[in-house]
Amino acid sequence: MNKSLYSPKSLVFSILILLLISSCGSRENVVYFQSAKEFETEVNTNTFTPRFKVDDVVAINVSALDLETTRPFNLLAGTGDNAVSLDYLIDKDGFIEFPVLGKVKLLGLTPTEAKDMLREKLSEYIKNPIINLRLNNFQVTVLGEVNRPGTYPVTGERITLLEAIGLAGDLTIQGERKNVLIIRDFNGVKTYSRVDLTTKEFVNSPVYYLTQNDVVYVEPNKGRVRSSGLDSIDTLTISIGSSLVLLLVSILIR
Structure with missing residues (x-):
């Protein structure tokens, strides 16, 4: 021996x-959404149009030259100077309950389409109605190898992927820049798309402009995965x- x-x-x-x-x-012990590849989608168009989804919270205000004619169509809580506008929640079937008009379907409409539809319906009651419409629950979530992961409210009607990463304090040095995952949900159907931040072509991606409740995940690079064992x-x-x-x-x- x-x-x-x-x-x-x-x-x-x-x-x-x-x-x-x-x-x-x-990698199996560290990286999120590893099975997402089985469900990834490829979209061939780079157009972006925000559309209303189930559980969206929408603020709608109706105005006109004759303000008295608009009162029945503005949902308010309180009286007098204490009155405040109430928002509308899109239910599971895609409808809101609008004063006088009853159930109105917003699901799948763009803000412009929703304004046009409401303007047409209200024209029977109001002369030249003006519709102000705003999505109040627009937020995006940024996770993974960024400096400030979290959920961020969006004040405008849309936000780019780069702006969302900026809100999260940019990627850490351990973030994988060539494989950023964007998870999108529309009426219970989730799509998974990936972009390579190291190329200029990613600005043409259909997920470059984010929609409400999108999730951005930056996975750790190989060096970070290896060092995680030491941690x-x-x-x-x-x-x-x-x-x-x-x-x-x-x-x-x-």
Whole structure:
């Protein structure tokens, strides 16, 4: 039997290798949405038009030269100077309950289409109605390797991918810039799209302009995945391994 295989040197070397292997993180243990690739979609158009979705909260105000004729069509809470406008929630079937008109379907309409539709319906009651319409629950979520992950409200009608990343404080140095995932939900149907931030072509992506409730996920790069194993080693494991190495080293130097 070859005793050199069991020498103190070989034991030290073996322990060091085991500790190194155990310290390496794997992509499967770190990266989110790994099965999303099975559901990824490719869209061939770069046009972007925001459309209303289920559970959207919409503010609608009707005005005209004759303000008295608009009163029945503005949903208010309170009276007099304390009156405040109330928002409309798009229900699971895509409708809002509008004063006088009753159920009005907004699901799938753009803000412009919704204004035109309401203007046409209200023209039976009001001369030259003016419709002000605003989406009040526009927000996007940015996760992963960014400096300030979180959910951010959007004040305008749309926001670009770069603006959303800017709200989150930009990518960290460990973020994978060539594989940013955008998750979009429309009436319960989720789509998964990826963009490469290192190329200029990504500005033509159909997900460059985000819609309400989009999720942007920046996965960690390979270096960050590997180092995650070092971060997650149990303190007791490190202590025991270090003690064994020191013990064997002391044997060697005797």
